[in-house]
Amino acid sequence: MRSAAVAATALCAACASSAPPAPAPRPAAPAAAPAPEQRPMTEQGLGAAQDFGRWREEFAARATAQGVAPSVVSSALRGVAPDPRVLELDGRQPEFTRPIWDYIDSAVSERRVADGRRLAAEKAAELAEIERRHRVPREIVLAIWGGESGYGANYGDMSVIRSLATLAWEGRRRDFGEEQLLAALRIVEAGDVTPAGMVGSWAGAMGHTQFIPTSYLAYAVDHDGDGRRDLWSADALDALASTANYLSSFGWRWGEPWFVEVRLPAGVDPGLADGAKRPEPFWRGLGLARADGAPLHSAGDAELLLPAGARGPAFLTYHNFDVIKRYNNATSYALAIGHLADRIAGGGPFLGDWPRGDRPLSRSEKEEMQQRLAAAGFDPGAADGVVGPDTRTAIRGWQRARGLPADGYDSAALLEALRREAPR
Numbered sequence: 547m548r549s550a551a552v553a554a555t556a557l558c559a560a561c562a563s564s565a566p567p568a569p570a571p572r573p574a575a576p577a578a579a580p581a582p583e584q585r586p587m588t589e590q591g592l593g594a595a596q597d598f599g600r601w602r603e604e605f606a607a608r609a610t611a612q613g614v615a616p617s618v619v620s621s622a623l624r625g626v627a628p629d630p631r632v633l634e635l636d637g638r639q640p641e642f643t644r645p646i647w648d649y650i651d652s653a654v655s656e657r658r659v660a661d662g663r664r665l666a667a668e669k670a671a672e673l674a675e676i677e678r679r680h681r682v683p684r685e686i687v688l689a690i691w692g693g694e695s696g697y698g699a700n701y702g703d704m705s706v707i708r709s710l711a712t713l714a715w716e717g718r719r720r721d722f723g724e725e726q727l728l729a730a731l732r733i734v735e736a737g738d739v740t741p742a743g744m745v746g747s748w749a750g751a752m753g754h755t756q757f758i759p760t761s762y763l764a765y766a767v768d769h770d771g772d773g774r775r776d777l778w779s780a781d782a783l784d785a786l787a788s789t790a791n792y793l794s795s796f797g798w799r800w801g802e803p804w805f806v807e808v809r810l811p812a813g814v815d816p817g818l819a820d821g822a823k824r825p826e827p828f829w830r831g832l833g834l835a836r837a838d839g840a841p842l843h844s845a846g847d848a849e850l851l852l853p854a855g856a857r858g859p860a861f862l863t864y865h866n867f868d869v870i871k872r873y874n875n876a877t878s879y880a881l882a883i884g885h886l887a888d889r890i891a892g893g894g895p896f897l898g899d900w901p902r903g904d905r906p907l908s909r910s911e912k913e914e915m916q917q918r919l920a921a922a923g924f925d926p927g928a929a930d931g932v933v934g935p936d937t938r939t940a941i942r943g944w945q946r947a948r949g950l951p952a953d954g955y956d957s958a959a960l961l962e963a964l965r966r967e968a969p970r
Contacts, residue, residue: 598628601715605724614731622707622734622741629704632712635748636719639931641909646853646878647900653693653882654889661697662688662890672783676769680790681800685887687786687793690873693883694756698782701753702746706730710750710759726750729759738774745778753777754785757792765792789873796872797865803845804866804884807837807859807896816856817942817952820935823847829862837897853877855955859898905958912937915956918964919944 606619644652666673666688673684688697695701707730714723730750734741746752750759754777757766766775769787777785810816811833826844835841837859848862861881870880885896907915909931916929916937924943927936938954944964945952 598715602626602711605711605714605727608724609728609731612728614728615735618731618735622731623711626705626708626711628712628715629708629748632704632709632748633716636713636716639909643906643909645900645902645904645906646881647858647902649878650882650885650896654886658692658696658886659889662692662886665691665697666890672781673786676783676787676790679769680787680794682790682793682798683800683887685891686804686870686883687790688890689883689886690789691755691782691786692886693879694751695754698754698780701756701778702748702751704745704748705742706744706746706750706752706759707741709746709748713749723750726759729763733759733762738776739778743778754782755789757785757788761792762788765795767791792873793869796869798869799846799865802866803864804870804887805851805861805863805881806842807898808834808842808862809837809898810834810850810852810856810860815952816852817946817954819850819852819860820938820954821849823849826862834860834862851877851881852953852955853881854901854904855957856951856953857901859896859900907956907958907961911958911961912956915961915964916940918961918968921968922964 602623606616606623609619610616662685666684673687676682676687677684691697707727710723710727710730712723713719714727716723727750730744733739734744744752747756751757752759752762757777762775762777766777766788767784768775769783770781775784775788777788779785808829814832814834825847826842829848829850830842842862846864848864851861851863852858853861863880867880867884870883871877873883874880889895912931912933913929916926916931919926919937919940920929922944924940924947925936926940927934933956937956941956941960942952942954945954
C-alpha cells in the first residue's frame, strides 16, 4: 500500500498489560539469504564507484566512533556497492497518480478482505494475546499487515544495508540514509538478523509490516520470547506485536473508533472539512448521522473529512485515525487501513458514491493549479504538485470568493475554471 515504503513510516514504548513470557534459549540465527546481486554502476561510472568507496570508509569510521563494533561494520559493508535501482526509485516523481477511490479499491480488495478474515480465524489465539498485551484491535494490526506486504507475500527482497548506503552516499537524503544505516548496523550487532537476511524495500523498510531501522530499534518487540525481534519470520508474530506496540505507544485508545462514514445533509458547509476537531454534539446538531442510518454516539472529538469533495463519501475521523497516520502520514492510507479493518471485522463497503467520472489531475496540472491560485491571490504554498493543507486552504478561499461550495477538492473542473478566469 505504501509503495516503496517511503520513510513516512516512523515506526512506541511498550504498553503491555502484562510481562511477556520468559525468553526461551536463544536459537541459532536464521540462515543467511543469498547475498543480493551487486549490480554494477552503469550510469555513474567508475569515478562515482570510487567516490562511494571513500564515503564507505568515512561512514565506517563514523559508525565505529558511535559505538558499533568494527567487526560488525566491516562485515556488513564489505563489498557493498551503490544500487542504481535505488537511485532511480528515489528520484522518480510520477506524473500521474491514482484517484483515491482506485487506491482504496486496490488496498481493500475482496481478496485482501477474505485473506484478512481467514488469518483472523487462523491466528485468533495469537492475535487475542497481542490485543491483551498492547490494547490495539486485531483487525487494525491485520489491516496494516495486509496493506504493507499483502500479509507477508511481498515485503521486499532488496538488501537494506545496500539500499541505505546508496541513499546516504547519493546525498539527497543523506541524513536519513546515514541515520537508518547506523540503526541497521545496531540491529545486526544485536544478533536479530544477519546483513544478508535484512531485506526489504528500496527505502529501507523491513519485514511483514515495514519498519524502518530506527523504528525497529525503538518499537520492535520479541513477542514469542525466542531472544530475537524477528520481523521476517513466517508466523509474523513479532511483526504483528511490534505494530501493535507502535500504535499503542502513539496513544491508541482502546474501544474508540478510527472513523465512521456519515451522511452530509444539504446546507452543511463543506468548508468545515479538514478543520479543527469538534465534539460530536456539534456534528449531530448539524444533522450528521452515520451513513447506515444509525445515530452518532459520543466517541470524543471528530473532524469532518471529504476526501473527494462534497460529491464523494463523508467521514468523521477520531483520535485513532490520527494514530494510524503516524504509521504513514497520508489520509488515503489511513482510510484504506481503517476500512480494511472494518471489512475484516465483518463490515461492508462504503455506502457513499465516489465521483468516479472525475479525471484526476496529473502532477504538472497540479503545479499549474497551484500557480494559478497564487496568481489569483490565494497562497497554496510551493507549486510542487503535491496537494496538502495549504493548497486545500487556497482552493477553499478561491471557491468561497466565487460563491462555490468550499470543499477544497482539486479537480479537473477547478483547473478549467482557473484557466478560464485568467488565460495565459
